[in-house]
Amino acid sequence: MEDVQQPKPASSTSRRRQDYLEWPEYFMAVAFLSAQRSKDPSSQVGACIVNQENKIVGIGYNGMPNGCDDDELPWSRCDDNWLDTKYPYVCHAELNAIMNKNSADVKGCTMYVALFPCNECAKLIIQAGIKEVVFLSDKYHDTPGMAASRRLLTMAGIEYRQFKPKRSKIVIDFNSINHPGMLNSTTE
Ligand SMILES: [Zn+2]
Numbered sequence: 001m002e003d004v005q006q007p008k009p010a011s012s013t014s015r016r017r018q019d020y021l022e023w024p025e026y027f028m029a030v031a032f033l034s035a036q037r038s039k040d041p042s043s044q045v046g047a048c049i050v051n052q053e054n055k056i057v058g059i060g061y062n063g064m065p066n067g068c069d070d071d072e073l074p075w076s077r078c079d080d081n082w083l084d085t086k087y088p089y090v091c092h093a094e095l096n097a098i099m100n101k102n103s104a105d106v107k108g109c110t111m112y113v114a115l116f117p118c119n120e121c122a123k124l125i126i127q128a129g130i131k132e133v134v135f136l137s138d139k140y141h142d143t144p145g146m147a148a149s150r151r152l153l154t155m156a157g158i159e160y161r162q163f164k165p166k167r168s169k170i171v172i173d174f175n176s177i178n179h180p181g182m183l184n185s186t187t188e
């Protein structure tokens with residue numbers, strides 16, 4: 001009599017996870033996690049630069065320049081005196097991600113960033129040789145700075161596209177590592 005092997009019922013841990021983070025979600029999440037380092041009370045932005053092998057080569061968030069005490073510099077958005085606002089001093093996430101690069105250069109890389117880059121950052125992105133920008137929010141779309149940014153990026157042939165996340169939230173639960181089989185991140 002032929003021995004017919006019954007297919008084993010697949011258990012939840014014998015197959016690969018289905019809801020793992022895909023690369024774009026992962027890189028955008030890294031940008032958002034980095035933003036949590038920001039001390040800016042009104043705006044926390046992160047950026048993550050990725051090379052063509054999907055390796056992260058730079059991460060940054062908005063903050064005051066190195067060696068400049070962020071308790072002494074102003075964080076306000078408006079003041080009669082421009083010098084008492086954050087704007088002349090703060091380094092945007094894109095600048096920090098480029099300057100923090102751990103590779104020789106960032107030519108041909110993609111930048112994941114929470115907010116569409118301003119015109120000053122567009123200049124840096126172009127000069128650094130970054131080829132693609134993936135952003136999540138474009139909430140300042142109608143400001144002159146963003147119009148200038150789009151103009152520069154388009155002229156320089158840099159592609160930009162809005163990231164549409166499949167899930168609205170990624171929660172990191174440090175306790176999940178103590179529960180075998182549980183996801184290390186819960187998602188919605
Ligand atoms: Zn900027």
